[in-house]
Amino acid sequence: TQLLEQSPQFLSIQEGENLTVYCNSSSVFSSLQWYRQEPGEGPVLLVTVVTGGEVKKLKRLTFQFGDARKDSSLHITAAQPGDTGLYLCAGPPAFRGAQKLVFGQGTRLTINP
């Protein structure tokens, strides 16, 4: 059972379209991180959201942390082929005894020219 569930698992859209991917849990997280992994590389951090309800923007990418700190979303406006990659959410669970960063299984995004 995944502590962090990402959806959709796969998404293929045309350049210029908008999209949203989701990261959900039944547990509260101290913070949530979003990473992007390109082929042949390790994942690289895009953003960290810490406060419930927080919204952060990175150019055409908008990240939101749910009010209850159990979920997060990533919205991409006017997607471009360079956005193609595996998007991973991760975070340290807030429950007592949680000791490590937990990763979701990822959303594999393909933007077609």
Place this chain on the structure above:
Amino acid sequence: GAGVSQSPSNKVTEKGKDVELRCDPISGHTALYWYRQSLGQGLEFLIYFQGNSAPDKSGLPSDRFSAERTGGSVSTLTIQRTQQEDSAVYLCASSLDLNTEAFFGQGTRLTVV
């Protein structure tokens, strides 16, 4: 170096042989993770080291897999009697602590023939 370094970058081995994969984390990072990533898939957690605490080995798929971290720095993942299903990219990551960004190496691509 400034980042997480993994070696070798590629390894081809015959079924039944043992392999050792090495990870040099960022200096000063107390947390170190090993993940496995099969083609087109997300990250599969293997093992986690945090400072001097006992490692979290809950993700190791079988007793053929083991890892150690010497002196709180370099880590080695050992796979004994390799099988074809062990073929994957093995990623190492390190972070300052539980709540901060994980920095990934570029991975070791293991192919068992």
